Amino acid sequence: MGDFLAFTAKRLFQGALVVLTVSFVLFSIMHMMPGDPIQLIDNPRASEETIERLRKEWGLDKPFLVQYGYWLGNVLRGDLGRSITTGQSVTSLIAGRFPFTLKLTLTALLLQYLVATPLGLWAAYKRDSWFDKCCVVVTSVLRAIPFFWLGILLILVFSVRFGLLPVSGASGPASYILPVLTLMLPRLAETLRITRSEVLEILREKHVATAYAKGLSEGAVMIRHVLRNALVPVTVMFFLAVPWLIGGSIITETIFAWPGMGRLLWKSVSVQDFPVVQGIVLLIAILTVVSTTLGDLLTGLLDPRIRVELRREQA
Amino acid sequence: MKTEAFRTHLGEACRNRTFLAGFLILASVVVVALFAERIALRPYDEISVREKLQPPSASHFFGTDHLGRDLFSRVIHGSRITLKIGVIAVTIQVLLGVTLGLLAGFYGGWRDKVILFFTDATWALPPTILAIAICAALGPGLTNVIIAVALVSWARFTRVIRAKTQSIKNLPFIESARAFGENDAALLFRYIFPNVVPVTIVLATLSLPATIITTTALGFLGLGAQPPSPDWGVILSDGMTYMTRAPWLSVFPGLAIIYVVLGFNLIGEGLRDLLDPRLKI
Numbered sequence: 001m002g003d004f005l006a007f008t009a010k011r012l013f014q015g016a017l018v019v020l021t022v023s024f025v026l027f028s029i030m031h032m033m034p035g036d037p038i039q040l041i042d043n044p045r046a047s048e049e050t051i052e053r054l055r056k057e058w059g060l061d062k063p064f065l066v067q068y069g070y071w072l073g074n075v076l077r078g079d080l081g082r083s084i085t086t087g088q089s090v091t092s093l094i095a096g097r098f099p100f101t102l103k104l105t106l107t108a109l110l111l112q113y114l115v116a117t118p119l120g121l122w123a124a125y126k127r128d129s130w131f132d133k134c135c136v137v138v139t140s141v142l143r144a145i146p147f148f149w150l151g152i153l154l155i156l157v158f159s160v161r162f163g164l165l166p167v168s169g170a171s172g173p174a175s176y177i178l179p180v181l182t183l184m185l186p187r188l189a190e191t192l193r194i195t196r197s198e199v200l201e202i203l204r205e206k207h208v209a210t211a212y213a214k215g216l217s218e219g220a221v222m223i224r225h226v227l228r229n230a231l232v233p234v235t236v237m238f239f240l241a242v243p244w245l246i247g248g249s250i251i252t253e254t255i256f257a258w259p260g261m262g263r264l265l266w267k268s269v270s271v272q273d274f275p276v277v278q279g280i281v282l283l284i285a286i287l288t289v290v291s292t293t294l295g296d297l298l299t300g301l302l303d304p305r306i307r308v309e310l311r312r313e314q315a
Numbered sequence: 316m317k318t319e320a321f322r323t324h325l326g327e328a329c330r331n332r333t334f335l336a337g338f339l340i341l342a343s344v345v346v347v348a349l350f351a352e353r354i355a356l357r358p359y360d361e362i363s364v365r366e367k368l369q370p371p372s373a374s375h376f377f378g379t380d381h382l383g384r385d386l387f388s389r390v391i392h393g394s395r396i397t398l399k400i401g402v403i404a405v406t407i408q409v410l411l412g413v414t415l416g417l418l419a420g421f422y423g424g425w426r427d428k429v430i431l432f433f434t435d436a437t438w439a440l441p442p443t444i445l446a447i448a449i450c451a452a453l454g455p456g457l458t459n460v461i462i463a464v465a466l467v468s469w470a471r472f473t474r475v476i477r478a479k480t481q482s483i484k485n486l487p488f489i490e491s492a493r494a495f496g497e498n499d500a501a502l503l504f505r506y507i508f509p510n511v512v513p514v515t516i517v518l519a520t521l522s523l524p525a526t527i528i529t530t531t532a533l534g535f536l537g538l539g540a541q542p543p544s545p546d547w548g549v550i551l552s553d554g555m556t557y558m559t560r561a562p563w564l565s566v567f568p569g570l571a572i573i574y575v576v577l578g579f580n581l582i583g584e585g586l587r588d589l590l591d592p593r594l595k596i
Contacts, residue, residue: 014435021436044542144577146528148535149569152551156562169444249442255555265444266536269451281448285440292438 007300015289027068029303080279088277105245108183116188120195128310142189151182151255168257179256183248198230206276232302239295243288336584340578348394355388359545368561378563389545390571396546400530401523408467409519412472434470442467450510450538460539464529479511513590520583524576
């Protein structure tokens with residue numbers, strides 16, 4: 001267990017370093033952007049002295065690195081600055097939108113796994129049957145569909161043609177159906193393919209043959225020996241999928257006018273409201289690093305072979 | 316001798332149905348892009364207000380948009396933009412990713428650590444988000460989209476090429492080349508590089524679909540090509556406004572994207588089977 005703790009510490013340190021780098025790059029971009037924050041006050045009557053005083057007060061006369069230090073301190077206290085267009089605090093803007101994104105992405109993620117894992121297992125078990133072939137064909141078609149077009153197509157069919165489901169907004173459970181489908185279908189194809197190939201690989205391993213030779217029933221072998229091993233990479237992928245889902249949610253939220261963080265990001269980019277963009281990107285970076293680190297740690301915990309490899313690498 | 320070897324390879328390639336299907340799809344796209352003026356019925360930006368929002372018909376195969384522009388001609392011309400962006404962005408990814416991967420794998424040590432750190436840092440953000448952030452900083456436009464997409468996806472090349480280089484550099488033929496007095500540069504480019512070319516080709520073909528989808532998505536969000544450009548993402552985002560009256564505006568550009576993406580996916584998977592079957596991507 002000792003080496004697992006060392007592994008954990010190392011991964012956490014790496015993750016923190018990556019978040020710090022991202023924050024530095026974001027601050028540098030903001031710093032290089034044309035335009036002086038002072039001019040944003042936009043008061044022609046402000047005298048030279050006032051401007052000079054404000055510059056001192058806000059620390060804008062300090063060197064770049066000192067300014068970065070100030071900014072980082074504010075971020076750590078939860079202050080991400082103010083939106084250029086509305087003057088609202090970025091933290092409260094994000095806090096208002098984040099729950100909507102979370103509800104949408106988590107629903108999509110859970111449904112995706114509940115559907116894809118059993119299908120992948122079944123496809124591998126019944127290898128080369130018509131069901132397996134169907135899965136392979138459907139997943140390669142799904143993989144080629146740009147997900148934003150999938151969203152448009154779903155609206156065309158279910159809202160415009162048949163008038164069954166709401167086109168946009170977040171009002172009631174029915175409004176979840178189309179955005180969730182748009183987010184989950186392409187990822188579902190990916191998960192199904194990976195589960196299938198993972199299960200196929202495990203089926204070839206010796207311990208499965210041993211289990212059969214022991215006289216265990218098909219069901220017992222599949223669930224106790226195959227599924228349990230296949231769940232390791234699948235669980236890890238669950239965590240690695242979080243950032244992709246958040247990325248996908250920007251366009252999905254834009255198409256369906258979903259009041260989440262992704263749509264806020266898109267709007268802020270189109271009006272060049274950089275403090276908001278910065279805040280959202282930083283939050284996403286943190287979420288990504290946390291979930292990938294969790295995924296890595298979980299792999300180490302579930303699959304001892306990886307820990308052994310790690311020890312060899314360090315030796 | 317060489318032609319014979321080439322013929323065997325060609326035969327092998329033709330027997331690989333995935334590769335063949337992908338190749339045929341792609342060849343048709345390239346032909347369409349090259350002869351866009353001949354194939355399209357009229358210029359992509361010819362406005363004809365009297366014929367606005369016409370459904371598909373014999374004179375307008377794909378119908379017309381809100382300015383009466385012929386959608387078929389726009390989609391045909393759009394193939395040029397898609398191929399251009401895809402190829403340029405992937406070329407930058409390859410140059411950046413392969414160079415860094417070779418250096419990191421060959422030298423190891425602190426150089427490897429530094430390069431690996433930047434690779435990991437790029438992976439810390441979802442590509443779409445990173446591309447949007449870069450576009451936000453640089454402003455919208457086709458060139459900036461190419462830069463953004465190239466900057467977010469080189470890391471995959473670096474990782475694979477680095478691992479490959481590490482395994483090649485300890486092989487006996489490198490040892491003997493060194494004994495003959497070859498310097499590092501020669502070892503890297505004359506001995507190791509030729510051995511990573513197949514993987515690079517496979518990776519590049521497989522990375523094109525994702526690149527194309529991301530760039531059209533950025534166009535759709537209004538960050539990429541600007542109207543009246545017949546970029547497929549731009550046409551789709553225009554079409555959103557007229558969804559109820561002119562659904563064909565939302566259907567045909569999407570089908571075009573799928574066709575190209577499917578072509579690259581098939582050709583990439585076929586190439587992987589032909590060149591490096593053990594490669595797991």
